Structure formats: structure tokens, C-alpha cells
């Protein structure tokens with residue numbers, strides 16, 4: 001097991017899911033965006049050497065090899081959207097610190113692995129347990145822990161939450177955290193710890209790298225760019241907001257005047273299911289998209305809407321999704337100090353000829 005040869009070992013690698021791949025229901029491992037807060041981890045996470053340790057507030061600390069995880073626990077599958085909390089940050093005005101992602105820090109795949117809740121039951125989690133801390137061997141160029149985040153115990157025990165060793169029916173690739181990663185559907189990508197080697201059961205929220213301060217947190221009440229910042233009023237992002245992308249036509253496309261074309265894309269959300277998508281067709285008004293069934297509650301949902309452009313020239317089309325609780329994407333940005341969870345409507349420029 002080595003890092004992919006195209007990705008240097010001495011740099012942090014971050015790349016988006018490429019545009020044509022975003023139009024597919026399932027994102028292939030080779031296409032799915034990559035977000036590394038540090039360098040590739042070393043041999044500590046090689047499949048043959050790996051032991052997953054579970055300790056902290058447990059009655060029976062345990063340690064599992066990959067083979068033991070496969071043979072001792074039932075394999076569960078979940079199809080889920082993985083989205084970086086910073087996806088869409090690049091559109092924010094004024095810009096915030098952090099990677100200036102466009103719309104491609106997202107994808108949807110099927111993961112296979114063991115239920116985290118079943119592992120915790122095997123370790124006999126104590127009643128005072130409230131949170132987990134996740135540990136991995138990847139380090140920053142200066143040798144610090146790259147990322148060590150955790151999730152609340154209720155999410156760890158939820159049936160959709162896995163310690164995954166497969167993606168799209170194949171062994172989880174090194175790039176995406178293989179041999180083992182957390183899959184926490186509906187939570188931001190940062191909660192999906194890659195190269196997992198240790199789970200620490202805790203009474204309090206974890207305080208590992210990128211878990212404290214303003215990291216992956218939103219203010220309790222919205223803050224403007226000029227407002228003073230008090231970290232005590234920020235909360236860890238758990239449930240991701242309702243969002244959508246138009247995957248066809250692609251930005252910059254030329255479409256024929258007076259002919260019907262299909263506008264399509266994906267809508268997703270966290271725990272609250274997507275209800276509908278309105279497609280805004282510039283000066284041709286707006287239309288309620290038809291919605292297809294999903295591959296389960298955590299997958300993204302296909303929307304389609306017909307459009308017959310009535311005028312030549314440039315147009316901007318947009319999609320606006322709502323969840324079943326009536327929360328709707330804002331037309332414009334959702335600014336916050338670190339630029340997380342920007343679910344402002346995705347706009348696509350097309351030229352009608």
C-alpha cells in the first residue's frame with residue numbers, strides 16, 4: 001500500500017471532484033474529491049499492520065485487525081453524500097480563510113463496513129460516554145497531528161454510522177482513508193476521519209486537532225464580516241444543510257434557442273430529507289423539478305426540469321432545494337467567519353443561440 005504516484009508525498013493534496021463525474025449517481029473513488037489536512041500517513045495504517053484500538057470510557061478496551069473486523073461483525077452498506085464543510089467557500093464575499101473550494105468538494109458513494117455502534121457495544125461503552133475522539137497517523141509538514149475529530153455518542157450509535165473498509169464494493173482506497181475510515185452520513189466530511197487507528201470514548205467533546213477554536217464551527221447566531229468574534233458562541237457543525245448542484249447543462253454550455261433541454265442535478269441534505277427543487281430559469285420563470293427516488297436516505301437525489309429557452313443570449317440558471325422541514329437554500333451566500341456550509345444557490349451561466 002503506497003500513496004498514488006501522481007500525488008507527491010511531501011505536500012498536502014486537495015482536489016475537487018471533476019465536473020463530468022459530478023453528473024453521475026455514484027462517484028468513483030478515483031473521481032471523489034480529496035481533502036488532506038496534512039501529508040499522507042506512513043506505514044502505521046497499512047492493512048496488514050493495522051489494529052483499530054478502542055479505549056477510554058469502555059468496560060473492555062479492545063483492538064481489532066482488519067480481518068477481525070471483517071469476520072466478527074456483519075458488513076453493512078450505506079450510500080451517502082460526503083461533502084467538505086468548506087465546499088462552496090470560494091464564492092463567499094468577503095473571502096474567508098480556508099481552501100477556496102468551488103462546488104466540487106462533494107460526491108456520493110456506497111460504503112461498506114461495520115457499524116460503529118456494534119464495535120462500541122463490543123467494547124462495553126460506559127453510561128457516562130458522550131463523545132468520541134478519532135485518531136489517525138497523518139501529520140502536518142511540521143509534524144503535528146493533521147486532524148483528530150470526533151462525533152457525539154448518539155451519532156456513533158446511529159445505524160448509518162460505519163467504520164468503513166469498502167467504497168463502491170472495493171477495498172477503501174488509501175486516498176480516501178483506507179484501510180479504515182469513519183462514515184458519518186449527514187455530518188460534514190471533517191467528521192469522516194480517514195486512516196482511523198484509534199477510537200477514544202470520552203465524557204466531553206473531543207479536543208483534538210481541528211476540533212476546537214473556530215474549526216468546523218458556526219456561530220450560534222449569524223455574524224457579519226465586521227462583527228466581533230467570540231469563539232464561545234460557536235458550535236461544532238453536525239447536520240449539513242440542504243443544498244443542490246446543477247450538473248447539466250455545464251457552466252459555459254451553448255444551448256439551442258426554442259428547443260427543450262433537460263436541466264438536471266443533485267439535491268442533498270443532512271438528516272432532514274430533501275423535499276423539492278425549484279429550478280430558476282432566468283427570464284423564463286421557474287419550474288418545480290421532478291424528483292427521483294434515492295439510494296436510501298443519505299444519498300443525493302436526482303432532480304430534472306425541462307427548459308425551452310425563449311430568447312437568445314446569456315442566461316443564468318439556478319437550483320434551489322428545500323427540505324421536508326421547509327428549510328430552503330438561500331438565494332445567495334451563507335457567509336460566516338470560516339466560510340462553512342455555504343448552501344447558496346448554485347448558478348450556471350449558459351449561452352442560448
Ligand SMILES: Nc1nc2c(c(=O)[nH]1)N[C@H]1C(S)=C(S)[C@@H](COP(=O)(O)O)O[C@H]1N2
Pocket residue numbers: 032033034035036037038082083084085136137138146147175176177188189190191192193194195
Ligand atoms: N485522518 C484524516 N481524516 C480526514 C481528513 C484528514 O486530513 N485526515 N480530512 C477530513 C476532511 S476535512 C474531509 S472533507 C474528508 C475528505 O475525505 P476524502 O479525502 O475521502 O474526500 O476527510 C476527513 N478526514
Ligand SMILES: [Mo]
Pocket residue numbers: 035083084085086189190
Ligand atoms: Mo473538509
